[in-house]
Structure formats: structure tokens, C-alpha cells
Amino acid sequence: MTATMPTYARAPLAFERGEGAYLFGTDGRRYLDFAAGIAVDSLGHAHPHLVAALTEQAQRLWHVSNLYEIPEQARYAERLVAATFADAAFFCNSGAEAVECALKVARRYHAENGAPERFRTVTVQGAFHGRTLATIAAGGNPKYTQGFGPAVDGFDQVAFGNLNELRAAIGGQTAAIMVEPVQGEGGIRAMDAEYLRGLRQAADDFGILLIYDEIQTGFGRTGKLFAYQWSGVEPDILAAAKGIAGGFPCGACLATERVSSAMAPGIHGTTFGGNPLAMAVANATFDILLSAGFLDNVVAMSARLKTRFSEIAASHERIITDVRGMGLMLGLRVAEDRTNADFATRLRDQGLLCVPAGENVVRFVPPLIIGPEEVDAAAAMIAAACSAWDSDNG
Numbered sequence: 001m002t003a004t005m006p007t008y009a010r011a012p013l014a015f016e017r018g019e020g021a022y023l024f025g026t027d028g029r030r031y032l033d034f035a036a037g038i039a040v041d042s043l044g045h046a047h048p049h050l051v052a053a054l055t056e057q058a059q060r061l062w063h064v065s066n067l068y069e070i071p072e073q074a075r076y077a078e079r080l081v082a083a084t085f086a087d088a089a090f091f092c093n094s095g096a097e098a099v100e101c102a103l104k105v106a107r108r109y110h111a112e113n114g115a116p117e118r119f120r121t122v123t124v125q126g127a128f129h130g131r132t133l134a135t136i137a138a139g140g141n142p143k144y145t146q147g148f149g150p151a152v153d154g155f156d157q158v159a160f161g162n163l164n165e166l167r168a169a170i171g172g173q174t175a176a177i178m179v180e181p182v183q184g185e186g187g188i189r190a191m192d193a194e195y196l197r198g199l200r201q202a203a204d205d206f207g208i209l210l211i212y213d214e215i216q217t218g219f220g221r222t223g224k225l226f227a228y229q230w231s232g233v234e235p236d237i238l239a240a241a242k243g244i245a246g247g248f249p250c251g252a253c254l255a256t257e258r259v260s261s262a263m264a265p266g267i268h269g270t271t272f273g274g275n276p277l278a279m280a281v282a283n284a285t286f287d288i289l290l291s292a293g294f295l296d297n298v299v300a301m302s303a304r305l306k307t308r309f310s311e312i313a314a315s316h317e318r319i320i321t322d323v324r325g326m327g328l329m330l331g332l333r334v335a336e337d338r339t340n341a342d343f344a345t346r347l348r349d350q351g352l353l354c355v356p357a358g359e360n361v362v363r364f365v366p367p368l369i370i371g372p373e374e375v376d377a378a379a380a381m382i383a384a385a386c387s388a389w390d391s392d393n394g
């Protein structure tokens, strides 16, 4: 019996220190961290620029309320607006809150435009949007909704990739379509540009909004600042969090002027969101993400890792049935007679951390700062784990 609620099946492992892409366990071992706190530690551990920004800010000012001007927040919002489709940003503390804000903005937009009956959002099977009551309803995964009472109303789910079904699901009460450009928890399932264009077209045809949940894909994870920038298909609203501040809790909801102008003082808010400490770290993370060559490295390391994965998959066909993903958000699908959880444990024993995902996939979301040595070291551990697993199972 522990004093924490039994909400997690924790691995019997704790860490005392991190440096770059490595974590040092209290067991005395060093681990290559291709989990990165689930795509959060985008600049690795203890990045000097983030440490400096955090400590400098910590000595001056941690928190003031959004009742006052917060210059660091205004500056960060301007930088996000300059780098994306968006004209305005709202800051919160987590991914689920960013999605909640996106949903509220979408509903409010229609209410302000004479269609308050438009409150429903169409989502896609395999989606994950967070763990609040509204976001579990949006995700529609029974594992997360069961036992929590009647689902929050306002979500309709359609098959992944099927535009006809999606268009048929849009009715007079629909406010928005919401998707992850690459589903993370769902098993690293990327949406192609044609599908995204179809979503945009449907939104425009029916006068509704397109929301991207880029909480996992955002902030350089796929090799662009945001994944939508690969296709050029812009949303009206975008939710972000995870890698936004390199491990400091922070989230953001971005929107166009047309949509965000539906918001007004007092109708939405947060105590902690966008406080000086969070914004100092978010700004510092952004400095690095925007620095010359940073995203090129993500693209190059992605290509190298994918090549290694394909080689490993080719020599272990009984274990790995698919290599998938974009940028440094990659997955290996494990054969049906084995489990991704077992694979993840075997990789951990080798000294490599990863994250299980849906469809029996193990997900690799390393810090974006990795170089060829880390890619090759990870590949060697995966190959070794596969070889051992092959011989275990005869």
C-alpha cells in the first residue's frame, strides 16, 4: 500500500539525475531516454539554456495572476503567432486543458455567430485528447470512460481516414472537427496530407472549425515546429503542450483572429497558466527550437532511426511487423503473439526507455537533441532485445 492513488502501473525504477538524452537510475544504471517523459523533455535533461532561464527567473518572480500584465507571456504569444497560422494564444498548464480551451473557443465562436446550437465535435477513432471529463468523451476510449458516469455530451466519433463517414457525421449541431495529425497514444498513426485536406474542405463546406490536437506532435517533434506545417493544411484552433517548455508544465491553445475574437474578458481563465516561471522556460525552449539547424537535426536523426528500424524489422520479422511515424515520433509494431509491454520491459533491461502505445506499438519519442551516437546506441539495444526475444520464444 502506497500513499499515492493506484492510478499507475509504475516500473520498479527511479531516477536521480538526467543529462542530455540519458537518465541515471537509483539502481546505478544509465538509461538512454527515448521516452522523454512521453515526448515532453524535448531538449533532453538539464539543458544549460533552460536551467539558466529557470534559475534566473526563479530568483526574480515566479507567479503573478493574469489580472496583471505578464510581459514574458505577451512576448511568447507574439513569437508563437509569428511562427504559426495563429493570431492569438491562451496559456494553460497541460494538454487536456489546452484541448478544453480549444473546445470552448469552438463552441463560443458559433454562439457568438448566431449558432449556439453548434456545440458538437467530430473526433476520430484511436484518438487521445486527455483525461478530463470532456476530453475522455472526445477520445471515446472505453478504457478511460468506463466508471465515470454519463459521458460529457457533444462528441461524435468516426473511423480514421474515412472522409465520407466524417462528412455524414456533420450535422446542424456540429461545431468542429478535432484530430491529432499523428495519433500518439493511438499507436503512432499519421494522417496523410490528402486526408487533412479533406478535413479542411469538410470544415469549410459545412461552416465549422478544424482543431488540431498537436500536444504530442508539436514543438518540433515531427521535424517541423508543428506537424500541420508538413501538409500546409492549417487549422482554426490548435492545442499544444508536452514539449512546449522542455518539462516545465505548460500548455497553449492557438487560434486565428476570426475565432479567438469570440472570446472576451472573464469567460475563460486559469490561475497558473502563462505565469512568469512557465513563460521563461517556454521562451527559452523556443529559442533553441528556432535556432539554425535544430529542426534539420530532427529530420536527419529521424531518417537515420527509421533506417535502423527497417533493418531491425527485416531481420526480426517474427517480432516487428511495422515501422511507422514521422520525425522523432516513431513506432515499432509488435507481432500479435507478443506484447508491446513485454518488449518495453526487455528494452528497459537493455538500458533503453520507450513508451507503449495502442495497436501493440512501442513508441520512441527521444529528446530532439539526439545525435547519430544515440540513434545507433538505441538501435543496438533494440536489436539485442529482439535477438534475445527470438531465442526465448524458440
Ligand SMILES: *Cc1c(COP(=O)(O)O)cnc(C)c1O
Residues within 6 Å of the ligand: 093, 094, 095, 096, 097, 099, 128, 129, 130, 131, 180, 184, 185, 213, 214, 215, 216, 241, 242
Ligand atoms: C498527452 C496528450 C494529451 C493530454 O495531455 P496532458 O498534459 O496529459 O493533459 C492530449 N492530447 C494528446 C495528443 C496527447 O498526446
